[in-house]
Amino acid sequence: MIALPVVKIPAAAKTRAWRSLPHLNQEEDYAAVNQEEFLPGAGDGPGSESRRHFLQLLGASMALAGLSACRRPVERIMPFADQPEERIPGVPLYYATAMPLRGSVQPVLVKSHDGRPTKVEPNPKHPTAAPGTSVFAQASILSLYDPDRSRYIRRGGSRASWDDFLALAQRLGRGNRRVAVLAGETTSPTILALRDQLVASFPNASWVTYRPEGDNNEALGLQTAFGQRLRAQYHFDEAEVIVSLDADFLGAASRNATHAAQSFAKGRRLSSPGSTMSRLYVVESAYTTTGSMADHRHRMAAADIGTFANSIAAELGIIAPEFAVPDAAAQAIADDLQRAGTRGVILAGEHQPVEVHALCAAINSTLNGVGTTVSLLALGDTPDTASLSDLIEDMHAGEVDVLLMLGVNPVYDAPPALNFTQALSRVGDSIHVGMHEDETAQKATWHIPVAHYLEAWGDGRAFDGTQSVLQPLIAPLYAEAKSHIEVLGALVDSTARSGYDLVRATWQETLGTPFETRWRKVVHDGFLSDTGYSAVTPPVEAVRAANAGYGELDVVFRLDPTLLDGRFANNAWCQELPDPVTKIVWDNVAVMSPQTAAALQVTAKYKKGRYEVDLITLSAGGQSVELPIWIMPGHADRSISVSLGYGRTLVSHRAHRKTPIWDTGDKTDIYGQGALCTGVGQNVSVLRDERATAIRSNVAVTPTGRKYRIVTTQDHGVLDVTARPLVRIATLDEYRDNPAFVLDHEAPTPGQDQKTRFEDYPTLWEDQHPERSAAIRDSSYYRNQWGMTIDLNACNGCNACIVACQAENNVQVVGKTEVGNGRELHWLRLDRYFISHGDENLTEAPQMVLQPMPCQHCENAPCESVCPVAATVHSPDGTNQMIYNRCIGTRYCANNCPYKVRRYNFFNWSKHIPPTVQMAQNPNVSVRFRGVMEKCSFCIQRIRGAQKQAKLEDRLLARDEVSTACQDACAADAIVFGDLNDAQSQVSLERRNARSYTMLAELNIRPRVSYLARVRNPNSELEPA
Amino acid sequence: MADTHTTDAPHQEAPLVTGNLGIREITQLVSYHTEKRPPSTWYMAFAVSSTLLAVLLVMIAYLFWNGVGVWGNNNPVGWGWPIVNFVFWVGIGHAGTLISAILFLFRQRWRTAINRSAEAMTLFAVICALLFPTIHVGRVWVIYWTLPLPNQMEMWPQFKSPLLWDVFAVSVYFTVSLIFWYVGLIPDLGTLRDRARSAFRRRIMAFFALGWTGANRHWRNYEKTYLLLAALATPLVLSVHSVVSFDFAVSIIPGWHTTIFPPYFVAGAIFSGFAMVMTLLIIARKVYGIRNIITMDHLEKMAIIILVTGTMVGFAYITEFFIAWYSQVEYEQYAFLNRATGPYAWAYWIMMSCNLLFPQFFWIKRLRRSIPFLFITSIIVNIGMWFERFVITVISLHRDFLPSSWDYFNPTIVDILTLIGSFGLFLTLFLIFLRFLPMVAMAEVKMVLPEADPHHYEKH
Secondary structure (H helix, E strand, O other): OOOOOOOOOOOOOOOOOOOOHHHHOOOHHHHHHHOOOOOOOOOOOOOOOOHHHHHHHHHHHHHHHHHHHOOOOOOOOOOOOOOOOOOOOOOOEEEEEEEEEOOEEEEEEEEEEOOEEEEEEEOOOOOOOOOOOOHHHHHHHHHHOOOOOOOOOEEOOEEOOHHHHHHHHHHHHOOOOOEEEEEOOOOOHHHHHHHHHHHHHOOOOEEEEOOOOOOOHHHHHHHHHHOOOEEEEEOHHHOOEEEEEOOOOOOOOOOOHHHHHHHHHHOOOOOOOOOOOOEEEEEEOOOOHHHHOOOEEEEOOHHHHHHHHHHHHHHOOOOOHHHOOOOHHHHHHHHHHHHHHHHEEEEEOOOOOHHHHHHHHHHHHHOOOEOOOEEEEEOOOOOOOOOHHHHHHHHHOOOOOEEEEEOOOHHHHOOHHHOHHHHHHOOOEEEEEEOOOOHHHHHOOEEEEEOOOOOOOEEEEOOOOOEEEEOOOOOOOOOOOEOHHHHHHHHHHOOOOOHHHHHHHHHHHHHOOOHHHHHHHHHHHOOEOOOOOEEEOOOOOOOOOOOOOOOOOEEEEEOEOOOEOOOOOOOHHHHHOOOOOOOEOOOOOEEEOHHHHHHHOOOEEEEOOEEEEEEEEEEEOOEEEEEEEEEOOOOOOOEEEEEOOOOEOOOOOOOOOOOOOOOOHHHHOHHHHOOOOEOOOOOHHHHOOOOOOOEEEOOEEEEEEEEEEEOEOOOOOEEOOOOOOOOOEEEHHHHHHOOOHHHHHOOOOOOOOOOOOHHHOOOOOHHHOHHHOHHHHOOHHHOOOEEEEEEOOOOOOOOHHHHHHHHHOOOOOOOHHHHHOOOOOOOOEEEEEEEOOOOOOOOOOOEEEEEEEOOOOOOOOHHHHHOOOOOEEEOOOOOEEEOOOOOOOOOHHHHOOOOOOOEEOOOOOOOOOOHHHHHOOOOOOOOOOOOOEEOOOOOHHHHHHHHHHHHHOOOOOOOOOOOOHHHHHOOOOOEEEEEOOOOOOHHHHHHOOOOEEOOOHHHOOOOOEEEEOEEEOOOOOOOOO | OOOHHHHHOOOOOOOOOOOOOOHHHHHHHHHHHHHOOOOHHHHHHHHHHHHHHHHHHHHHHHHHHHOHHHOOOOOOOOOOHHHHHHHHHHHHOOHHHHHHHHHHHOOOHHHHHOHHHHHHHHHHHHHHHHHHHHHHOOOHHHHHHHOOOOOOOOOOOOOOOHHHHHHHHHHHHHHHHHHHHHHHHHHHHHHHHHHOOOHHHHHHHHHHOOOOOOOHHHHHHHHHHHHHHHHHHHHHHHHHHHHHHHHHHOOOOOOOOOOOHHHHHHHHHHHHHHHHHHHHHHHHHHHOOOOOOOOHHHHHHHHHHHHHHHHHHHHHHHHHHHHHHHHOOHHHHHHHHHHHHOOOHHHHHHHHHHHHHHHHHHHOHHHHOOHHHHHHHHHHHHHHHHHHHHHHHHHHHHOOOOHHHOOOOOOOHHHHHHHHHHHHHHHHHHHHHHHHOOOOOHHHHHHOOHHHOOOOOOOO
């Protein structure tokens, strides 16, 4: 406290005038205040200890105390003093880069909104020329903004700095230390160069390529067959007969999914009844999306497929005839392949053993298909000699001083028999470089956060070998994040070199002079042309029959179609993406056939909108995992399929949301419970043997007697295509006999000819149709009439469109419980139907069809007439629009939608989105508030954007200039969008295809989305007409 | 109409008021309850109902704070319990005006004993009904956009939407019912004013009695007004529920898109309305000892109306099935088959047995004059009618055209407590009415006494 001075009473004067008794008596208080002109202290200078001073201090400390509590960051919105070239605020820019995935890079263009990457698009100029992108490329945007990403370099669990790591590298530099690197598959020239440098500086160094899914049997099979390192690239458009032996080549997890989807669709697209299409045989254990495209699908346990392959090879005379088993299917397939000759191709699934792959390679070679249906690309690089088990043995022995783990998570997914975790504890310095503080990061001594591929310089080779430079679109969100290249570079020569310099150094050699010009072109284009692997036609060296079946019950481990090996587990879009076949979200299950389930006496009951399924324990090699079961018609008997990538445990530094009892926020916020992948599903990788073989036999299965709730976006259901012609389907012969077969399913039009389409039927609103109003007829803005076609012969149900739509349109994620309550928000869904032909056993082998279902943009939209506030209206250019601002949320429109494509915000999903995830939102699309309806808008922001651009350039929209997000993402080109007023636009051409039909036309709602009917091409030997 | 007394003496109409009550006794019997402390039963009932009302308010606050997701509504089933409850309460709100207006125009003099409380019940039921569409929208703070209010954007509601028709139909119905009820109250309020002991009570009653003196001129004006209002309210009885049924009938969903809905909904509404009047009056006449005014004959007449309308509703159910079969449309056929055999079959069969089967017992005279049976049946009918709306709303929505979008609807605890709470609102209002206003239209009952008839029941 500051002592306040008390003014002294002056000596008594002779003559006194006084005002009051207290004054006269000189009472202290009175005197104190009354002797000066001003109140005491009022005239004091600021320096002394006075009341004034006290008040100053008091005021200042109050003000400062207030300031310290008030930490609102200062935000200034200012224009650029010097505007960066080509950058216009609000106008997105596209940069070419590539996404590394499973050892190759996928070329992409990334959209950047004011410096913030928001959307991945295909790179149309890339030599692979795949029109679409994979699910994972689309989802990678959200991984960039993952709120649980690791932010700091850590040593022994506490914060460390990059300099500390450099110091470690420096210490290593002296002395002959044993350094080992455990890295994911990579083709990056810079990483491979650094690998060589590493081996040069540490002679004892070992480099092990780590594949969480196990050995690359396909590559090993090709090596067995041809004696060299090859990669097979299939061109299904060249093929007449395609045989898949458990190969889900169209599935999202497949290494070359986009090219496969594109070329396969090309061979199936029937523009007229005269066109030809390929025939696809699929012999598989689990029902996959590839199986759904099959003309003939045979379910067969994964372990038995070797025998089947033997049989085909024996029929074709490649191996001894005694391997041929009397199997009508194998016979017919072999005959068909023989007939097709160079136009026949056979391929095996990733989890099939090496011998099956080798057999397939030999068959393709025998058919002379190499060069037409399949290109064999010579990889030319040095093979990895070091094996994981050797490395781990050394680690156990304490011989490894430094272990660098680049983007791998072996504590989570290494086979338990190798005892990796224990081995890791014997390593001197274990360095984990990864996106998250994951299982391995928690056990390693060092953890370095890795920069996302959109944040760092890098390079790599596409599946065909074309080299790409990966350019960053944004500085690392977390300053301490480093790229793999930078960490390796630091380890090699203990100096901090930037990734940019390292990549340029590698490319200096590749590009030669004039370097700068060439470099700029490569960075701009995203690739360097003519750098693909060379195609070769080597002779078959060795071929032997595959081993016959395994045990009683096999478990097949697959990469998950939505999470891959778990690296997308913390990506909310991927978790909520329904499995393309089972439609399960937020869980992994043990998939089995109805027969196997009956034998195991387990059930999956559908009750009140939810599945209550039995839990089983799978045990093998001393490990056991408890999994919910799933019964899938068409799955092979004696076989169980499980997905890798679940059961993750991440450290999240975000607080758990805890809201008061009246607030459901903590229950509905998917980001509110720490890392979102923690506790989702079970880690099945522990059941694998020490070689991580994908098929494991003799796994013990015991029902636990307990139940578990599984959430799907769709119920099981067999569709009666005659009664409900939602999916229309015919064989090729039927189609050729009756090209207008789709019309046979139409309901009769009252008063009209049977074959009249409902489009010709009058409507209630004929007189006041918007197109007829003068203002619209004459506006250049509205000269287009938008429409869409979806070719069911091309669509393979890969899910990429769903994620693309989610990224483009800010579709929120609602979590398992709310999906279970039927409140998922996906604007586009893939409807799955099982179709049975004839009276065969329904659960034995039903055909599966996946049908993309966006808003149909009906011309006579039933949703519009029922909205009391006109919140959903028709645009003059023919789209059904949702005006979020006007919507009051009666949900009447959703009720009256016959396709049920409208989605409602039951809670305020956007309220708690973490700040980083907010950055992933597309600024051109409103983020919807609670209580409003939303749905597919035909990407209206893209239409208007293109129109605005055309207007600025004073021209009309070019033909097919506008595309929707789903269309761009579709590798199979199944979705076509465009102007129906333009008779030559792609969509108009497709609409005139004889296979074109609209769903529920008899309601006279005139949907703007038409489907092209599915046509099957069965083998008449196997399926007599 | 079958009636004991007509059988006994066919030339005579049965007395509508029994127990030889005179004009004075009726005044005393009815007014007394608004003037004394209510019976302890009233307090207990009020405690329960106001607790339920509090539950309703808490549920609404919870809903407004969090959003519509606190209910069980989901993607195919956009309308769940709130709309079921809305249609249910609107239906109940039909009996009052029917009794007041239509029976008045048809000179059904027995209505006088029950019309006051039936009208009050109508108003309270319509208040409950109006609550639900209001709270069921996602953004309740902009609900006024459904009203045609002039605004600077010149943005009007969308007049093609049946929901908008609802807004008009139900609010007009409420307004007219309120005026009708109030006009009927004026002579009785005059009586209460004249009987009032305290000046305060007298002033309040005097205000609401609008200066009623019982003068001849007043009676003339009163009866003219009442007749005109009855004529005005009569079409509303038919229109409100017809318009409510348009919410469903105008849509294209199988099970909703049905032209039979307007008459079928009106019949159902009268059916449930009478059942609710019966439930309440059976209790009230016992508690308040007015069995001589609301007699067994009244109850029996209501039972007969329940029997007739219940049979009409049942006929409509069967007609729907026939039309679905006759249409040969897969979606239509499946929608109805799914009602009877699908996952909600239990709800369908509850509806069928409560609405079609149970009222058929009223063919038996002994049962329709049995108080316990009447009471139980009246409750069963209302359960059945709630399920009818559930069947129409939820079962039709949960499986429509595309099997891929089919799902199931599970109500949440909030759904259940909101429905229960709405009964709290209804009963609280009704109990307040019983406490402060004459539950029987005294003036009208006096008109049907023998002394009011100068011809002493002589027929001309």
